[in-house]
């Protein structure tokens with residue numbers, strides 16, 4: 177935690193995009209006294225009206241340019257594919273010395289889209305909370321979403337260390353565990369742990385739905401816990417996930433390639449009745465899971481379980 181930075185970490189925070197992540201941040205900022213003023217903007221008039229109605233922010237603005245005026249921290253919390261356009265819009269209106277961060281699920285594409293629009297003297301510190309739910313919109317947020325969850329920062333080589341330290345302290349006061357990572361490494365890791373699993377969930381639910389039409393929805397009615405989780409994940413926001421796959425194309429295609437190779441090998445083992453191959457494979461994966469538990473790593477973040485919020 178940054179020792180020299182004290183609450184409130186920022187005088188004025190601007191949240192651009194008022195969905196699950198931004199609304200959770202708004203609640204967490206308020207609950208922990210992390211900023212004096214929260215300004216908000218969303219493209220959709222309906223989201224702005226909802227945010228105003230529920231008092232999510234101290235001020236709701238019709239344009240992103242107005243929202244970022246005088247902000248010390250600007251958080252881009254829009255779908256990954258919209259980050260560049262928002263950065264272009266706010267660039268000329270940012271306060272000199274302000275910090276800009278984002279919460280996008282993909283990092284290198286966001287850096288490429290955002291950095292060129294930010295003026296010199298503004299500190300860009302890209303980030304990604306590894307916390308979420310299948311819900312979206314300004315009503316879906318809650319203050320404990322980030323508690324005991326990882327929040328990865330992928331600062332550029334020339335990043336201002338004081339700006340990174342202040343952001344780190346701010347995020348830690350929301351309950352997150354902050355680590356730094358190189359952006360392309362982040363994108364590969366997340367392709368394995370989040371992006372490809374989401375695609376598999378989408379596919380399985382689609383397959384079951386096709387089958388459901390034949391068997392009068394029995395596949396949904398009698399689904400076991402694993403499949404129920406697939407249906408939860410497959411209910412996630414389509415715009416957000418479309419953008420994740422379009423912008424983390426290389427890494428997800430690499431992991432999907434490896435996945436389909438393994439799947440074909442298992443398919444062949446089933447077809448040829450190769451029980452030994454199946455048994456060996458499942459023994460290997462079981463040992464991996466047991467190793468994770470023995471190493472105490474079955475956690476969303478280090479002290480998960482001590483008052484952590486399930487999503």
Ligand SMILES: NC(=O)C1=CN([C@@H]2O[C@H](COP(=O)(O)OP(=O)(O)OC[C@H]3O[C@@H](n4cnc5c(N)ncnc54)[C@H](O)[C@@H]3O)[C@@H](O)[C@H]2O)C=CC1
Nearest residue numbers: 193194195196197218219220254256280281308309312313
């Ligand atoms: N939902 C999740 O579980 C997680 C999402 N993320 C990332 O957080 C970001 C936001 O996701 P959510 O909060 O879930 O989204 P959401 O769908 O709940 O909200 C998105 C918000 O952005 C606004 N928006 C869209 N385009 C805009 C534009 N051009 N200008 C201004 N506002 C615009 C929408 O009106 C909406 O208020 C995404 O980049 C996503 O990859 C990161 C971690 C978890």
Ligand SMILES: O=C(O)C(=O)Cc1ccc(O)cc1
Nearest residue numbers: 281305306307308309310370
């Ligand atoms: O709801 C779930 O299971 C998630 O996996 C949440 C999530 C979605 C996207 C992210 O970039 C990070 C976390």
